[in-house]
Amino acid sequence: MARKRRGRPVHGWLILDKPTGVTSAHAVARAKRTLDAEKAGHAGTLDPGATGLLALAFGEATKTVPFIADAHKSYRFTVRWGMSTATDDAEGAPLATSDLRPDRAAIVAALPEFTGDILQVPPQISAVKVDGERAYALARAGEILELAPRPLHVGRLALTDMPDADSATFEMSCGKGGYVRSIARDLGARLGCHGHVVALRRLATGPFNLDGAVSWEDLTAPDLAERILPLESALAGVPELCCPPALAVRILNGNAMALPGAGLADGETAWASRDGVPLAVGIWRGGALHPSRVFVLGDNR
Structure with a gap:
């Protein structure tokens, strides 16, 4: 017999301004408990030492998490010059130091090398998998890892402030899989002064x-x-297809359906709705929507 879920059906998104010292998992648990929600998750871990936007998903909204996890993200962060660390932030043991401090002109001149399509080596303390194990678990066990560089698109990296000679504040927008700590580490190395992150705030994730x-x-x-924001908040920018009520059951059963495509190209993602209620999200192919995720909401139950 299937075990009955605890909690009540709650569907949608909650945007949290996470404080420092709190894990993403703790934030999910706290909100889930208050809402007495059956199911909850988040779209993109934010380190305990970081602050800012953490998108919490509930119920059927968890099926749209990939749209947020894969979306561009924006950050504001401060780099402290003069020292590299084992974790590329203030929590790690010092690895190397330098008395050199870069001026504004040197910093600005180096930034184009870290924008556009680049290759980035993740930090030792990261969620990257190595032979099936998380890098952070291996690193904390004392292993020195040789992590392969990964492609990353950085749409913007700008110097916004220099509070003193020892630090500089930046804003960055990047695609999935970007590590601000790696940017700080590599920028410090490029400037010959070493560097690590001392403050990090996520400003935006997708919509x-x-x-x-x-x-x-x-x-x-x-x-x-x-x-709570509606489930479809995560689908901003994804084409919506209105489904006639008579065809809704077929969509909810996962069947491909021919719907007015509004000029969609094969392979494009779209979502179907009935009277404003999301039914499914899928791939448009051959003049039909092929559902990959079906939503069970409200009177669709």
């Missing part, structure tokens, strides 16, 4: 930003459910 984000304290508020 979500910090406008209207809930605080850590809000996660225990009795009106938290009123702050």
Whole structure:
């Protein structure tokens, strides 16, 4: 007999402004407990020492997590010059030091090398898998890892402030799999002064930003459910196809359906709705939508 799920059906997204010192998993658990939700997750881990946007998904919205996890993200971060560390942030043991401090002109001149399509070596403490194991687990066990460089698209990297000679603040937008700590490490190496991250804040992820984000304290508020965004918030920019009511059952059963495609090309992602309620998301091919994820919401149950 299948085990009955605990909690109630809650569907949608909650945007948290995560404080420092909190893990992403702890944030999910706190919100899930307040909402008494059956199912919850998040779209993209934010390190405990980092702050800012953490997108929490509930119920059927968890099926749209890949759209947020794969989306471009924006960050603001501060690099401290003069030292590299084992973790590329302030938590790690020092590896090398330097008395050299770069001036504004040198920093700005180096930034084009870190924008566009680049190759980036992840930090030792990262979620990258090595022979089936997470890099952070191996590194914390004392292994020195040779991680392969990975392709990354950096849309923007700009120097925004120099509080003092020892530090500089940047803003960056990048694609999936980008590590701010690696940017700080490699930029410090390029400038010949070493560097590591001392502050990191995520500003945006895909269609979500910090406008209207809930605080850590809000996660225990009795009106938290009123702050939840609809499931389709994660599908902003993805074409919507309106499904006639008579065809909704076929879509919900996972059958490919010919729908008005509005000029969609084969291989393009789209989602189907009925009277504004999301039914499924899938791939447009051969004049039909082929569902890959079906949503069970409201009167679709």
